[in-house]
Every structure is written in structure tokens, then in C-alpha cells.
Amino acid sequence: SIPLGFFGGIGAASRNGILVKGSNYLEALNDVKIVVFDKTGTLTKGQFKVTGIFPAEGIAESGLLRLAAYAESHSPHPIAESIRSAYGADIPGEAIADYNEISGHGIAVTVEGRAVLAGNARLMEREGISSGTPEVSGTIVHIAVDKQYAGYLVISDEVKDDSLQAIRKLKALGIRKTVMLTGDASSVAEAVGRQLGIDEIHAELLPQHKVEAVERLEKEKSQREKIIFVGDGINDTPVLARADVGIAMGGLGSDAAIEAADIVIMTDEPSKIAEAIGIAKRTRSIVW
């Protein structure tokens, strides 16, 4: 016989802005013991702001910002959006060539005939450029032009108001462990994790490392217990597909993420995950 309660549960979830792609996923939510979050855009607003411009000697602040904005002109990453918005002016398409976005690193691109790099310390290291490690709180975007270090921008994001509630509610529902995975710097990750009371933090990860982290967590639990991964979609498709239950947040996430996810949360509130688990528990008690 068909467990009608499941359809009722899916309906209840959808009325709350939670799209569940099958009754099996709703059922799996009952057995979730570990919830793994992406940081940027999931626990934080993903609305970065440029909070500092630090050019190398002989370069003007305005010149560094302009270069960074040109380099980031094609990137959908929230870091790129913040740099373009700090710059403000239009960027002529013909100034940009050989655009190359390197996942978990940044951008390599030709701007007005010059080879420009914009990204993290790992990108600079990979390209043999010494960048130093400034003592600041925030995400650092280093810029290099024709293999010469040109300076850095400091970019800051904020924790979502809803994130603290989300973690508390999950704990109250008996979730054993919360985990945050991020490609961002350890200093930024630790600050966010501490603020929210996240149990385990893994930073400076490439997208494939996020998959490996979920695979390691798989080994810490019994067969019956389930792992959720929650992400906003940017670079998260492989790990969304790998987790027992992949949840994409923000109805405006990438099509690929919505496709790869088992559950889509239409708002940007991580506390909807606890709500979904609550609906799953109520649904099970109707079915059995």
C-alpha cells in the first residue's frame, strides 16, 4: 500500500518553501545524525563587501581595485560581485580575454593585454608569486599583474541572522554533529564556526576535498544513520550528489545545484533544515 502520509509530508514541506524530490528523502531525514554545511552563502550571507584595499608599492588604490574588477568581470562568485560593486563603473568587454576561473583558487585572465591573477594565496603559490599573509580578518584576494605581486583586497561577509537558530534547532532535534566545510581561509572559517557553535570545521578545501570530507564522515556512523550536506550551489554539485541527502539553499541557486540536490530550500534560511526534519518526524508518526 502507498504510505499516503509521505505525500502529506511533502505537501507540508512545500507549503513551507521546502521542495522534497521524493518520499525516500523525507524518510531519510528521520535518520540524520550529521549535518554538513558549506560556509559561504549557506551559513553566511554570501554578500561580500570590500573592506580594505592594499596596493603594493607604486600602485594606486583605485588602480588595484579597477584591475581586480576587470579580472572578476565574468565571475559569478559572490567575491567577484563584491569587487565589481566596489568598483562601480562599467567594464568594457573588449578589455578582457582568455578568461579562466580556477575552482577554489580564483581567476587567471588577460586584461588589456596583461596577464592578471586574482585569487587566494594558493593561487599565488601555484603561479610562483610570493604574496605574504596579511594579519586581517576577512577573505583576501591577492592580485598579480604579469607575474608581479600588485597587492590585495580584503573582503568580508556576515553570518546570517538565522544561522545560530539553525544550529540550535538541529542540536535540539538530536543531531549529533554539525560540520562546516569551506574553501575559505582557516582564520575566517574558525571565526564563523566559533560564533555559531559548529562542532567541526574544515577550511581551505577544494571542491573535491569537500567530497572526501563527507566520505570520511560516512565512516564515523552506522549504515542506518544519514548525513545531510547543505550548500548554496556554487562549486557544490559533486558533494550535494555524494551526501545521503543533498540540500540546495536559496531558490536562486545554480540550476546544476537544484538538479543535483534531493531537497531544495526556496529561502536562504538554514533553519528550514530543522523544519524539514521536524516535518519528516511528524510524517513518520502519521504513517506508522
Ligand code: ADP
Ligand atoms: P566556499 O567553500 O566558501 O563556498 P569556494 O570554494 O567558492 O568557497 O572558494 C574558495 C576560495 O577560493 C575563496 O574563499 C577564494 O579565496 C577563492 N576564490 C574562488 N573564486 C574566486 C574568485 N572569483 N575571485 C577570487 N577568489 C576566488
Ligand code: MG
Ligand atoms: Mg560555496
